Amino acid sequence: MTSPSPLAPSWLTPRVNTDDLEEALFPQDTGRDDDGVLTLSGVPVTDLAATYGTPLYVLSEPDFRARARAFRQAFTEAFAPHTDVDVFYAGKAFLSTHAARWAAEEGLNIDTASGGELAIARAAGVDPERIGLHGNNKSDQEIRTALHSGIGRIIADSLDELHRISALASERGTEAPVMLRLTPGVHASTHEHIATAHEDQKFGLSLTPPQPSDDLTATGSGSAALAGSHAYAGSPAWTAVETALTLKGIRLLGLHCHIGSQIFEPDGFELAAAKLIAFLAAVRDATGLQLGELDLGGGHGIAYTEADTPRQPAEIAEALAATVIASCAEHGLDVPRISIEPGRSIVGPAGVTLYTTGVQKDVPVTDEASRRYIAVDGGMSDNARTVLYDADYSAVLASRRVTGDHVLSRIVGKHCESGDIVVRNVYLPSAVTRGDLLAVPATGAYCHSLSSNYNYLTRPAVVAVNNGTSEILIRRETVDEMLGRDTGYTSS
Structure with a gap:
């Protein structure tokens, strides 16, 4: 059993297995395949990352539709006749x-x-x-x-x-x-x-x-x-x-x-x-x-x-x-x-953001405890809610199955801001390494809408998944598109 960190909030449960999912945070059609790869509406996230790159916003169309239908049906029935x-x-x-x-x-x-x-x-x-x-x-x-x-x-x-x-x-x-x-x-x-x-x-x-x-x-x-x-x-x-x-x-x-x-x-x-x-x-x-x-x-x-x-x-x-x-x-x-x-x-629970991990640091915070910082290829430009609203998120290792020790981690972005935090507190496997995929759930709302080009990062693509298929809804912004308004910029 992973030992609780004294730096963790009281509500955060230590984890020992990547197969453990907080199902309420993810789209209803989320699962794991035989290799432990996270699947969204039947599509492995490794396939999505290989096809569309990361960071990547993924929306489950069936989940979106089911939630929309649930509100319409519930309110129609509650107010009838x-x-x-x-x-x-x-x-x-x-x-x-x-x-x-x-x-x-x-x-x-x-x-x-x-x-x-x-x-x-x-x-x-x-x-x-x-x-x-x-x-x-x-x-x-x-x-x-x-x-x-x-x-x-x-x-x-x-x-x-x-x-x-x-x-x-x-x-x-x-x-x-x-x-x-x-x-x-x-x-x-x-x-x-x-x-x-x-x-x-x-x-x-x-x-x-x-x-x-x-x-x-x-x-x-x-x-x-x-x-x-x-x-x-x-x-x-x-x-x-x-x-x-x-x-x-x-x-x-x-x-x-x-x-x-x-x-x-x-x-x-x-x-x-x-x-x-x-x-x-x-x-x-x-x-x-x-x-x-x-x-x-x-x-x-x-x-x-x-x-x-x-x-x-x-x-x-x-x-x-x-x-x-x-x-x-x-x-x-x-x-x-x-x-x-x-x-x-x-739309919030219907969305998941995929990131690729990069630099990791174990930072001593007290004499007894340290926190692992895991940097990803996005950050506050694709999810501004953490810095704007002091929002909390969760995350899982999405590209493989790992059992054993988990450590309290903080997922941070690549922007020049100390407040560039994606997930403040989460237990992730100590074996997470550069190139792994992390999935942050409940990002369908106010992430793409609030996205920016801070530090001149291009904005991610938005992809829909539906029963084993994927479709691009909003394509990834290119550097030429992002810089095209600068009258002195010439594409190289």
């Missing part, structure tokens, strides 16, 4: 034309956060009515493209943006389908969900008036019917609703919120839903109009290490449906059409 549900795949986690088509074929819509993501969804042939556009600072060109494409909804993030959407839609002689992104005062960054008076962040319109006032009359530019004495009067959210109901070129569909990312506990989602339903009721009471749609965002956590225990889609859906249905009944509202936006929870 009260209302219909739309599941929007959040493309910011990872987007390519193939991924967009997979999601659409599984019955999901596509949520985009920029003109580039919108272009990918359109190129994939996704029905424009099934595309949404997010963003806190959309350009006029992005809004014009959305209107010209006929997408199903634009999520307005501010009063300024609401007026610009109105002007650009009126310019075209059309109406823009708009949802308002509201900030419900739910803090979820540490998994402790705390209602706050006002969220100090760039997204959305707060439900809370800026200052208490004896004069609670709404101060927006819209209908006097929305004025009155109530808890929301004068708040940015209330002003946005009254403005949207009166502006030319705006068709107000409903409300949207998103409380954060990588959240395991249900409380924050349920509290946000209850707050927005109370707001919907206040709008109904002031205008006689019940807005027909409510988007409750995404942000559901996945397992990056053995310490993580994510909830399954059915559990998430049942808990959220119970809150929404009960809150609507409390306020005498019909249950609005619900939408959600899972991204990481669909």
Whole structure:
């Protein structure tokens, strides 16, 4: 048995056999062949590395599709027969034309956060009515493209943006389908969900008036019917609703919120839903109009290490449906059409990154303990989450079977940064040597999306595997492509 290192976190289990896999971290179709080589949807990783090189992002298409299908089925069943549900795949986690088509074929819509993501969804042939556009600072060109494409909804993030959407839609002689992104005062960054008076962040319109006032009359530019004495009067959210109901070129569909990312506990989602339903009721009471749609965002956590225990889609859906249905009944509202936006929870576990090992160092940390540093051929340019978010990952030796001593290791990249860490703590065989393949699971989300050319490293390819076959989705960037924007560069 490998002895625990005093440098290891308490949750990290020592390992003695490369065949031991934390199955919850890997795609559902992961295995080992007779030689101990890791297989992804039936394809040995040694074949993938030989064909496509490393670093390499690998996505299991069956796993992606199964997770997308699970969310759609779970939410449809949980809210039936009260209302219909739309599941929007959040493309910011990872987007390519193939991924967009997979999601659409599984019955999901596509949520985009920029003109580039919108272009990918359109190129994939996704029905424009099934595309949404997010963003806190959309350009006029992005809004014009959305209107010209006929997408199903634009999520307005501010009063300024609401007026610009109105002007650009009126310019075209059309109406823009708009949802308002509201900030419900739910803090979820540490998994402790705390209602706050006002969220100090760039997204959305707060439900809370800026200052208490004896004069609670709404101060927006819209209908006097929305004025009155109530808890929301004068708040940015209330002003946005009254403005949207009166502006030319705006068709107000409903409300949207998103409380954060990588959240395991249900409380924050349920509290946000209850707050927005109370707001919907206040709008109904002031205008006689019940807005027909409510988007409750995404942000559901996945397992990056053995310490993580994510909830399954059915559990998430049942808990959220119970809150929404009960809150609507409390306020005498019909249950609005619900939408959600899972991204990481669909594509994250479907992805694995392959690296080739290089330099190794055993570094004394205390008088009693040392840590092995294993450098790989990628790093923070292909996985920025560790340095950006202090994220934890796991890893396995993927190219062969080894039994015996394992040592506490830290997988690091080749960039000129001491923070260039891929995996902070993992037990790997002491026999790992230069040229071995390591596999880092749960890298389908926000790795390719956040990739860069730091130190002028080219960005890796993305490959899909499916029942014994592989297909390249995004080819590896070449040096000439990377440097082509430098006007003094000449290919040698």
